[in-house]
Amino acid sequence: MTSHQSTQTMKPATAAKKLGVYLEATPAEFREGVVSRAELDALQADPPEWLRKLRRDGPHPRPVVAAKLGVSISGLARGGVTEPLTTEQIEALKRERPEWLERERATQAEVRKETARIKKLHAERDRDA
Structure with a gap:
């Protein structure tokens, strides 16, 4: 039997909270999807311009x-x-x-x-x- 590990995902609201940003100000593609743990880690490690701008301004x-x-x-x-x-x-x-x-x-x-x-x-x- 092989073990199948599912990808952990979270709602955009949870991801926004973890990133310290206001959900309604994030891009539509962020608000309308789900965020995997790996995607969240990537956003924290190397934030895209929209995330840097939100955190700054x-x-x-x-x-x-x-x-x-x-x-x-x-x-x-x-x-x-x-x-x-x-x-x-x-x-x-x-x-x-x-x-x-x-x-x-x-x-x-x-x-x-x-x-x-x-x-x-x-x-x-x-x-x-």
Whole structure:
């Protein structure tokens, strides 16, 4: 008996998420097909021009926008940002520093600080146990 290995594929939405790009901004042939693991690896290793341009200029999906602004995805929503943003729009927000952005950045900094404190506490407890 011979073993037949099937090719692993994923939906375009999953591939776009793994690539860190906004699905609706990708080329039609990407959105309308399926992406194999090998194709995804190839796109990551040697991105075509459309992928490089999307990563550079956007529009970016919410997780990327949140990371570039230093806030959570929930913080984006609280700030009224519900649509994908371009790199230019993100840079404009950084320059303008609206009140909601400053507030959400401070909240995110507190969350990181608390996470580090808890991690340290657990490490000390595990060491002493």
